[in-house]
Amino acid sequence: MNGTITGISGPTVSADLVGVRLYEQVQVGHAGLIGEVVRLEPQRAVIQVYEETRGLAVGEPVTATGEALMVRLGPGLLGGMFDGLQRPLPALVARDGPFLQAGGGLFPLDLTRRWHLTPCLAPGAAVAPGQILGTVAEGPIQHQILAAAAGTIKALDGGDFTVEAPIGRLADGTLLHLWQPWPARRPRPCRRRLPVTAPLITGQRCIDLLFPLVKGGTAIFPGGFGTGKTVLEQAIAKFADVDVVVYVGCGERGNEMADLLDEFMALRDPWRGGALLERTIVIANTSNMPVAAREASIYTAVTLAEYYRDMGLQVLLLADSISRWAEALREISSSLEEMPGEEGYPTYLGSRLAAYFERAGVVETCGGGRGSLSMLLSVSPPGGDLTEPVTQACLRAAGAFFMLDAGLAHRRHFPAINWQQSYSLYAQEAVGFFSDRAADWGGLRQRCRELLRQEEALREIAEIVGPEGLQEPDRLLLASVGRIRDEFLSQNAYSDEAFSPPEATAACLRGILADHDRGVAGLAGEAAGATTGGGP
Amino acid sequence: MKLMEASYATLRAVRAPLLLLEEIAGARIGEAVRVVAPDGSEQAGEVLRIDSGTVLVQLFGETAGLDLPTTRVIFSDRVRRAPLAPGCVGRIFDGSFRPLDGLPPYLPERWAPVSGRPLNPTARARPEEFIETGYSAIDGLNTLVKGQKLPLFTCAGLPAREVVAGILSQAQLAGGGAFVVVFVALGLTHQEANFYRRVLDNMAGGFVAFLNLADQAVVERLLAPRFGLTVAEYLAFERGLDVLVLVTDMVNYCDALREVAAAREELPGRRGYPGYLYSDLASLYERAGRIRGRPGSVTLLPVVTMPEDDITHPIPDLTGYITEGQLVLSRDLHQRGIFPPLDVLPSLSRLMQHGIGAGRTRADHRAIANGLYRCYARGRELRRLEAIVGRDGMLAGDRRLLDFADRFEAAFIAQSERRSVAATLDAGAALLREFGEEGK
């Protein structure tokens, strides 16, 4: 189907294109920009263009492609870095130089690399979508090649293949490949959803002990600029005990992405030993890259994450920041002249977010395995004000909430997680899981929370009477909680303690509590001594 | 693609700063146009929206004097571009790239679109080369590095321009060499502009200036920073120079953006600024950086005067969300006579970690910075307590921290002459020693 451009406003283009379907992908202009049909009107299609439209003229051609916006799934994604439309960024540097060009897409997977396939099914076997055809070794993991369609296997060969070469075919003639496409906005199916059964160890003492997470869970952490969202996301991306990490830099800084690449290249996976980058996929759609691709980036990312989940792996998706996604949604919505809801966000902001969070969870995969997808999303509320619509919509859907506190950050207490306001709805299950690593986990947690609570009350008093006016036991308590804050809750991401395994976390707190108990016993002894000494 | 200028006299409506034209063929989005008024004067404009033959144009200059029947609009068939050549150094232009220094335009080597193209994140090199500004509050605690974007947040009435002038005239690059300064003035008074010109004239590495003054076209302020950044990218990445871009004041840029959005009857966001302010600011700020395997760098220093001294106002807020930290001036320090009145608590340099330490500044830099920061932050917190309970109600240790905060402001932040980073670190270490806070 062909047509021509009749109107342009920012990233929104109208064309006299008839016979196309909603959400069909189109190529726009002489440069072949990627777009998606977002509205159909008589004799007119409204197209959301995912690339810079500057310089585009009315009268230029528009061509429908017949398919939806697709994510390409196959071996070779791990260690890769892509933009929001899954274009391979390093390959673009090689082709176009350091600056990004509009138009001229590139296939995301390396077409020259050969993979050794070990089939698990023989000719004659019936397959259903999602069933395992065979495996290839992709860095540290066994990459399962999953059937894209149902049928009976006619041929399936082992050996070395590029992603494009057919590896076999079905009885109906359908060719089988190492890769398959999947529409980014449609969740990948599973057999059923399962309850959570394992902790997500982040290596952050404050989170693991006070607000623990589980595999398959979701968490958000809102905070103003400079409160440590990015550092925390990246620390968890480095240290979490998962098989695969998908990291989305959604509308944030370019230098942060360069920094992340450098660091991940140099570091090792603390759980499985390989290079950290080999378990990581990075999606980078920085703030200066096209806004519509930013909106798509989180869907590209979650589809990649689900694909690895479907191999029975534990996958963690981190997005920094979901607010930038919401703002992209708002920009698009306003250029489509939709009726705005709160603060100009479209009225479907909440439902889109809720549906997105639903893509997390523990599942029985179509191949019969058990995989999980966990999500950690940072939120950037304007002016640090948490009553704004994006934070509120996230709060309704997320299972854990870490409030990053500007006051703590100004004191350089990092991670600046406010321990009074934050919560994790997974705490009960997770504490049970962590007890396998340290038997007194639950007790330690209880005491830590209690001391923090008492200190809060005491500090209010101290603000009035001054520390000189406090009793000895109270001063001891302030000192001990001071240590909990400085030595336990704070954790410098740029030091050796950046990663704290649960055993070390428990030992650290145990030490502080033991000192505190000795202090209390000492004071009690003095008091008892004073009473005895002062007696007749 | 053929490039063809086309002239139209089909102006249907003028609503400053927007023009509506009809019966236009083949317009491009973002296309540069020239608007010729009945008296023959010319203004620059740009295509904002196209709906069939109807085209909305934004005018960068003045709409006064235009009429509907005889005003002509000339479509250039391409987006706005800047002329590039080494000859730009030493020149002064207005916000539309017209020479203000009486010299003829230079011969361009080539032309480049002013909106630039995003740098591929994988092509970026990590900014990590120390810049010595000579101010202890910056070098010691909020270190600036080449390729960083670090705004200065100030309040009305604070000596921001003196601080900026100090940075410009004192800054030294690690490994020698000098900056080329690209100076973009947005809505400055003549007096302020003259102040900066005197500073620029003394820059060893030269400068390029784009001046839009308070009494000049408002919408042109959307254009001037893009000219400046396009020139900066060229000098940095094609000529291998280290470029420092100073843009002042970003509030005037944002106000121009708001004015255009209002004229377009767009739904206003916070404080009337458009919902895309974040993306728009990012399209400027993110042009700072370095490129892997190439010499040269673009370091960006935007000045933001916080309306009502409010750091949560959308302009400083969104700026802080994009830039790699912020330097914050404090009214309180200024009133107490401390210069530079840099408040290190809300200030931050996110790229400091990579720019300091052995081989860059000094091995003990991090420990000294952490120590100073920790003690000063506690001292400042205790000042609030002191105000309630009085000094006598406080513990001896707390009283010492109060003294520390006073000494830190007087002896470390305040300075009357340039300090090398070694002198800064020595001063910091001495302070920590004096209070027995060394090595904690």
Ligand SMILES: Nc1ncnc2c1ncn2[C@@H]1O[C@H](COP(=O)(O)OP(=O)(O)O)[C@@H](O)[C@H]1O
């Ligand atoms: N865990 C941490 N350890 C040490 N410093 C930290 C930590 N978290 C944050 N910081 C400091 O705070 C700065 C801002 O953190 P960042 O994550 O970039 O904030 P945000 O993304 O919320 O704007 C960092 O550059 C660093 O100096």
Ligand SMILES: [Mg+2]
């Ligand atoms: Mg961040």
